[in-house]
Amino acid sequence: xxxxxxxxxxxxxxxxxxxxxxxxxxxxxxxxxxxxxxxxxxxxxxxxxxxxxxxxxxxxxxxxxxxxxxxxxxxxxxxxxxxxxxxxxxxxxxxxxxxxxxxxxxxxxxxxxxxxxxxxxxxxxxxxxxxxxxxxxxxxxxxxxxxxxxxxxxxxxxxxxxxxxxxxxxxxxxxxxxxxxxxxxxxxxxxxxxxxxxxxxxxxxxxxxxxxxxxxxxxxxxxxxxxxxxxxxxxxxxxxxxxxxxxxxxxxxxxxxxxxxxxxxxxxxxxxxxxxxxxxxxxxxxxxxxxxxxxxxxxxxxxxxxxxxxxxxxxxxxxxxxxxxxxxxxxxxxxxxxxxxxxxxxxxxxxxxxxxxxxxxxxxxxxxxxxxxxxxxxxxxxxxxxxxxxxxxxxxxxxxxxxxxxxxxxxxxxxxxxxxxxxxx
Numbered sequence: 277x278x279x280x281x282x283x284x285x286x287x288x289x290x291x292x293x294x295x296x297x298x299x300x301x302x303x304x305x306x307x308x309x310x311x312x313x314x315x316x317x318x319x320x321x322x323x324x325x326x327x328x329x330x331x332x333x334x335x336x337x338x339x340x341x342x343x344x345x346x347x348x349x350x351x352x353x354x355x356x357x358x359x360x361x362x363x364x365x366x367x368x369x370x371x372x373x374x375x376x377x378x379x380x381x382x383x384x385x386x387x388x389x390x391x392x393x394x395x396x397x398x399x400x401x402x403x404x405x406x407x408x409x410x411x412x413x414x415x416x417x418x419x420x421x422x423x424x425x426x427x428x429x430x431x432x433x434x435x436x437x438x439x440x441x442x443x444x445x446x447x448x449x450x451x452x453x454x455x456x457x458x459x460x461x462x463x464x465x466x467x468x469x470x471x472x473x474x475x476x477x478x479x480x481x482x483x484x485x486x487x488x489x490x491x492x493x494x495x496x497x498x499x500x501x502x503x504x505x506x507x508x509x510x511x512x513x514x515x516x517x518x519x520x521x522x523x524x525x526x527x528x529x530x531x532x533x534x535x536x537x538x539x540x541x542x543x544x545x546x547x548x549x550x551x552x553x554x555x556x557x558x559x560x561x562x563x564x565x566x567x568x569x570x571x572x573x574x575x576x577x578x579x580x581x582x583x584x585x586x587x588x589x590x591x592x593x594x595x596x597x598x599x600x601x602x603x604x605x606x607x608x609x610x611x612x613x614x615x616x617x618x619x620x621x622x623x624x625x626x627x628x629x630x631x632x633x634x635x636x637x638x639x640x641x642x643x644x645x646x647x648x649x650x651x652x653x654x655x656x657x658x659x660x661x662x663x664x665x666x667x668x669x670x671x672x673x674x675x676x677x678x679x680x681x682x683x684x685x686x687x688x689x690x691x692x693x694x695x696x697x698x699x700x701x
Contacts, residue, residue: 281307282395286596289403289610292626301400308397312424315348315391316454322350323387323430324445324452330354337387342368345394352387352430353380366390370470371423378461386457391424396604398422398486398519402526402612416484416493416523419606420475423520429455456517464499464513471508471522476584476606478563480528483512486519493523529608534560537632537641539668540569555636564607568598570636577602621656621685628659628683639663642678657688 285300322329322339329337335355341348349366351373353359358380364373369392379386402414431451435444445451471477483501484493495501497516503509510522540554555570556578567579575595577588584605588598599610632641642662651658662678686692 282600283594283597285400286600287594288596290594290596290599297403301403304395304400305397308393308395311346311393311395312391315346318348319350319389319428320431320452320454323428326354326430326433338364340366340368347390347392349390349392350387352385354385354430354433358385364388372468374466374468376461376463376465378463379465382460385430386460387428387430389426389428391426392421393424394421396422396521398521399603401491403610414612415526417526417603417608418521419481419524419604420472420522423469425514425517425520426454427457427459427517429457431455459497459515459517462515464515466513467511469510471503471510473508474584474587474605475522476582477503477505477508478524478606481522481524481606483510483520484523485514485516486521488518493521524606524608526608526612529561529563530611531645532559532561532643534558534645535643537636539637539640539666541668553637559609561607561609566602566607566609570595620659624657624659624683624685628661632661635663638666640666640678644680647680657685659683 281300281303285297285304288294288296288300322337326337329339331338335353337350337352337354339348339350347366347369349364349369349371351362351364351366353362360377360380362375362380364375366372369390371390371392373388373390375388396418399417402417432446436442437444469483481503482495483498484495485498486492487494487496497514499513501510501512504511514520536556536558538556538558540556542554553572557568557570559566559568564580567577568575569578571592573595574592575598576590576592577585577598578590581589585602588601593601602608603610635641640663644660644662647660648658651660659682661681661683663681664676664678667675692698
């Protein structure tokens with residue numbers, strides 16, 4: 277259900293359907309809240325009826341579970357004499373925690389809980405037009421999974437009266453809800469996290485924790501971040517609990533070095549009886565060359581055919597879904613709606629893109645970055661492009677020269693300034 281809602285969100289974003297965008301975001305948040313609520317219910321059920329889950333020799337609880345993109349790990353020691361130090365390994369989660377003795381020897385027993393979920397309800401906050409999210413972090417986006425660390429105070433253990441065959445359990449309100457604790461020591465725990473195979477790691481990425489008050493990503497409480505490509509592991513020291521993620525600057529792939537949009541002739545095949553109308557969109561970013569074929573209202577990735585994107589190459593999907601998949605793996609082609617990257621007038625951009633779409637089967641388009649940078653103080657009200665008639669349908673033997681096209685906001689154009697009595701188009 278969440279995946280379908282996320283796809284609807286991305287399509288609403290691409291089509292600029294702002295009301296549907298807000299509704300989809302709210303549904304994603306509700307879905308994630310429901311998942312977390314269910315995991316809380318499972319957690320408290322395990323802690324209240326803990327006997328089947330405890331290792332009788334060590335008196336330790338270890339839960340390591342994975343199902344359909346949602347993972348949960350729990351560990352706690354319930355022995356009177358706890359270990360001096362402990363390396364807790366959650367194999368199914370791909371996470372290891374080295375717990376310091378200052379926490380293990382604490383008077384109150386603590387249970388570590390780690391959740392790993394694929395549903396990202398934080399990155400999309402920056403795209404929502406609602407005022408409620410106006411202050412959400414627009415500088416970072418999540419790559420990979422969300423990892424939620426909680427330190428939980430377990431409810432009192434059951435008392436067994438063997439003579440009467442009674443079991444007495446605490447049924448107070450606190451024992452039937454998850455009681456979270458702040459990090460109980462100034463000494464850090466060490467974390468090792470396995471990075472998913474489809475995530476491309478770069479120096480631009482870091483580990484961060486979500487700050488609920490500031491509504492942004494922070495590295496407070498996190499030290500000694502390292503990444504090893506040989507083991508595909510991130511490691512860091514942490515003296516804080518919360519929601520962690522690998523994050524990347526939204527603007528790291530901008531500005532584009534070059535982009536082109538050209539029609540392609542796709543001949544009939546066994547699968548398709550007639551020729552298809554295809555436009556190829558090529559973007560040269562700071563870090564990669566990305567090639568996307570556009571087939572009507574759908575798209576498929578052509579390049580880069582790296583090991584991180586191999587399962588996406590050649591797969592036809594909605595444009596929004598493809599852009600979201602690329603973002604989640606480290607290639608962000610989705611600037612935020614407040615034009616954090618673009619300096620151009622938003623309405624003018626949308627008009628130019630619509631006109632380009634209408635001509636995409638006949639003309640080659642190319643970006644003109646150098647020209648745009650020389651358009652003067654009012655460059656936000658003007659857009660410069662290169663275009664030429666395509667030769668894709670006549671064998672491509674002849675190549676025409678690119679011509680210049682200037683699009684302007686009417687009220688800022690020289691034509692309007694020289695003839696204001698004509699009015700605006």
